[in-house]
Amino acid sequence: MANTQSDSRKLWWLIILLLVITAGMAATNVYLLARGDQVAGTEEKAEPVESETPLFVEIAPFTVNLQTDGYGNRLLYTGVSLQVGNEETREFLLQHMPQLRSRLLTLFSGQEAEALISPPGKRQLADSVLAMLEEPMAVPQPELAVRDVLFTEFIVQ
Structure with a gap:
């Protein structure tokens, strides 16, 4: 047990x-x-x-006569889009599109064809567009948040 x-x-x-x-x-x-x-x-x-959704202002393509060095008529056909930082800038640019197009036409027609053919020439033109946008288009004008100038079409003839 x-x-x-x-x-x-x-x-x-x-x-x-x-x-x-x-x-x-x-x-x-x-x-x-x-x-x-x-x-x-x-x-x-x-x-x-x-990531922020990018905002763009598309500008319809246009053709301008360029400055010449005795080669005859030279043309620039270009389409431009502006990348903007906020909706307020986008709306302002759309409301002032005729004035914006006029300024761009004046700026582009003052360029020389030979300078626009090279990539640095295109970058310089984009910088000139950004500088042009710093000039007020209206009074009062909100501070524009333009981030980049994009060429969607670009032909020098």
């Missing part, structure tokens, strides 16, 4: 040991899963960087 009681105690100790090991493994899994959720939660909470 003493032997049966000893076997019974060993069995109970073995069951308790297995329960402790199982509980420890379950606690470790719960901890790792909770920690993984916290790491994933911080990644989800970080706001994604949203």
Whole structure:
């Protein structure tokens, strides 16, 4: 009978040991899963960087006579888009489109054909357009947020 009681105690100790090991493994899994959720939660909470939707003011293409060096008539056919920073600038430029086109025609017609053929000449022309836009078109005029001048069509003939 003493032997049966000893076997019974060993069995109970073995069951308790297995329960402790199982509980420890379950606690470790719960901890790792909770920690993984916290790491994933911080990644989800970080706001994604949203790029601004670019705003453009498209100017219909036009043709101008260029300055010549005795080569006869030289023409520039160009289309221009202005990248703007806000809706207020876009609306202002659209409202003043005839004045804007007139200024561009005057600026472009004063250019020499040979200078416009090279990429640096085109970049200089874009810089001249930006400088021209700094001159007020109306009083009062909001500060214009023109970011870039893009040539959508460009033919020198």
